[in-house]
Amino acid sequence: MNLFDVYPLYPIEPVRGKGNYVYDAEGQEYLDLYGGHAVISIGHAHPHYVDAIAKQAASLGFYSNSVENSLQREFASRLGKACGYEDYSLFLCNSGAEANENAIKLASYHSGKKKVLAFSHAFHGRTSGTVAITDNPKIVSPFNVTDNVEFARFNDLQDAEDKLKKGDFCAVIVEGIQGVAGIQMPTEGFLRGLRELATEYRVSLILDEIQSGYGRSGKFFAHQWAGIRPDIITVAKGIANGFPMGGVLISPDFKPWHGMLGTTFGGNHLACAAALAVLDVIEKEKLIENANKVGGYILSELAQIDGLKEVRGKGLMIGIELDKPVGELRRRLLFEKHIFTGGAGVSTLRLLPALSIGRKEADCFLKAFKELINE
Numbered sequence: 001m002n003l004f005d006v007y008p009l010y011p012i013e014p015v016r017g018k019g020n021y022v023y024d025a026e027g028q029e030y031l032d033l034y035g036g037h038a039v040i041s042i043g044h045a046h047p048h049y050v051d052a053i054a055k056q057a058a059s060l061g062f063y064s065n066s067v068e069n070s071l072q073r074e075f076a077s078r079l080g081k082a083c084g085y086e087d088y089s090l091f092l093c094n095s096g097a098e099a100n101e102n103a104i105k106l107a108s109y110h111s112g113k114k115k116v117l118a119f120s121h122a123f124h125g126r127t128s129g130t131v132a133i134t135d136n137p138k139i140v141s142p143f144n145v146t147d148n149v150e151f152a153r154f155n156d157l158q159d160a161e162d163k164l165k166k167g168d169f170c171a172v173i174v175e176g177i178q179g180v181a182g183i184q185m186p187t188e189g190f191l192r193g194l195r196e197l198a199t200e201y202r203v204s205l206i207l208d209e210i211q212s213g214y215g216r217s218g219k220f221f222a223h224q225w226a227g228i229r230p231d232i233i234t235v236a237k238g239i240a241n242g243f244p245m246g247g248v249l250i251s252p253d254f255k256p257w258h259g260m261l262g263t264t265f266g267g268n269h270l271a272c273a274a275a276l277a278v279l280d281v282i283e284k285e286k287l288i289e290n291a292n293k294v295g296g297y298i299l300s301e302l303a304q305i306d307g308l309k310e311v312r313g314k315g316l317m318i319g320i321e322l323d324k325p326v327g328e329l330r331r332r333l334l335f336e337k338h339i340f341t342g343g344a345g346v347s348t349l350r351l352l353p354a355l356s357i358g359r360k361e362a363d364c365f366l367k368a369f370k371e372l373i374n375e
């Protein structure tokens with residue numbers, strides 16, 4: 001059987017990782033500034049993480065959600081404290097799309113309404129509901145097309161209000177920082193205004209922090225820079241450093257009933273052990289402060305480089321837009337300088353490294369980047 005060929009692949013296979021580096025079978029080292037698409041939060045093969053998963057696998061790898069699982073309770077309590085949402089509840093699932101799917105479902109149950117307002121260039125996932133609120137017709141199949149979704153212009157509160165006024169909306173969903181769109185920043189005024197509109201029109205404000213959360217922006221959640229509290233927050237990617245896991249943080253206004261949501265694998269013992277280890281490391285190594293510091297350094301250095309169209313971002317979620325396609329530059333960074341980076345659209349380079357990178361890694365990238373763009 002062949003693999004269903006949906007991914008364009010670089011001809012490189014990392015077989016081992018350590019900290020901020022990955023290695024191929026020949027031992028070639030690559031600096032990882034892509035974090036496997038914003039997933040690696042604490043670095044590759046962190047000894048505490050490896051130990052926690054190995055110990056859990058050796059005692060109990062899995063049992064179903066029909067019995068007590070104290071690891072889930074411990075994780076919920078630790079996460080609530082770490083992110084400042086101790087009064088919220090947690091539903092655990094397996095991916096970002098599944099987290100958003102459940103968030104929409106909750107908002108719809110809660111209000112009895114069915115429409116969702118999303119924003120231009122948003123990306124929220126590829127399952128039926130989440131691809132419908134994703135602004136990319138190329139990945140929406142005829143089955144996924146629905147009248148239950150409207151898109152307003154990103155950072156345009158008036159447009160959002162004009163749509164919400166029409167009624168029948170259960171939710172408005174926005175990314176903490178738009179990732180797939182090329183690191184597009186919502187203004188603080190936009191997020192605050194959305195909070196007010198959501199309250200006024202009695203719809204749930206859902207913050208998709210799947211890419212921008214878990215410390216990446218230099219605060220636990222990117223929306224915390226705007227000082228707002230959403231009704232529902234979704235997380236995945238960095239939550240378990242590569243172990244598949246997603247979560248929905250739910251305000252006390254939502255009342256659960258048995259059978260309302262569910263999943264076979266969500267919150268399993270291995271995932272919880274991985275997620276607890278991630279929180280241990282984030283706290284012990286002060287990785288959120290580090291993301292803020294090192295990200296701020298990279299952004300200020302990039303701001304001094306002539307000829308870039310725009311540099312956007314916060315913490316270690318950085319977009320560098322050029323006035324030409326960025327594909328060749330990414331290839332040269334990878335094959336000549338041995339640095340993994342991400343892309344977005346045609347002309348934006350994305351940096352989404354582990355929150356543990358230091359000045360050394362930042363300087364290595366900046367030197368290589370300057371050399372290539374000045375050639």
Ligand SMILES: Cc1ncc(COP(=O)(O)O)c(C=O)c1O
Pocket residue numbers: 095096097098100123124125126175179180208209210211212236237
């Ligand atoms: C903002 C955002 N939401 C949702 C998703 C979907 O997450 P997953 O691929 O885990 O389903 C992604 C993935 O890139 C994302 O960046």
